[in-house]
Amino acid sequence: MxxxxxxxxxxxxxxxxxxxxxxxxxxxxxNGYAPVLKTREDTLFHEVMKGHDAGMAKVGKLRKNIDETTHRLDSLGKLPAEKVDAAYKQALTNLQTDLKNADEEMDSWMQKFKLDSMADNKELRIKYLEGERVKVTAVKEHILSVLQQADSLLKRQ
Missing domain, CATH: 1.20.5 (Single alpha-helices involved in coiled-coils or other helix-helix interfaces)
Incomplete structure (x- = not known):
């Protein structure tokens, strides 16, 4: 017993x-991709992934706005030239270009990012991740900025 x-x-x-x-x-x-953020490398990797996730969370809205600008530009193209607000049409064209560039920047960054780059050399890995953090932050900020522009311009009917 x-x-x-x-x-x-x-x-x-x-x-x-x-x-x-x-x-x-x-x-x-x-907390995300790094289960325990014990090292500088862990922290940097986590920050890179947070930037990626924040940008990717907006890609759907980015692409929806690309479609909306295309639709509006197509509609303006069917109107007689004298009825088209040229400044508005140019603003839509510029916005569409910026939206597409932001989308392409995210795609390009993701294709170039190497998850295990320099894994065998911690010092080089940290430098790599620091650079990638800067890049992905710039991409994310561009996405957020162009979406803010789109929200402003596309509200105009």
Whole structure:
């Protein structure tokens, strides 16, 4: 009977320890790509991925705005020239170009980003990630800026 109690208590402690570990692991994974940000490399990688995620979260809206500017430009193209507000048409054309450029920048950055670049050399990896953080932040900021312009211009009917 005592062996049974010892086995039961041991099992309970083991299960409790596993439960706590899985809870900690779950909490650590909620912060994104780096489960535990212990090193500069971990922090940089996490920041790069946060920039990527923020930009990618807006790509759908970016593409929707590209479609909307295309539709409006097509509609303006069907009107007689004297009824078209030339400044508005030019603003739409510029906006469409900026939207497409922002979309292409994100695609280009993602294609060029190497997830495991310089993994065998921590110093070079940190420099690589610092550069990528700057690049992805610029892409994200461009996306947010052009979307703000689109919100302003496309509200105009």
């Amino acid at each position: 005592s062996r049974f109690i010892i086995a039961l208590v041991s099992f309970g402690l083991l299960a409790g320890a596993c439960n706590d570990a899985s809870h900690d692991e779950h909490a650590a994974h909620q």
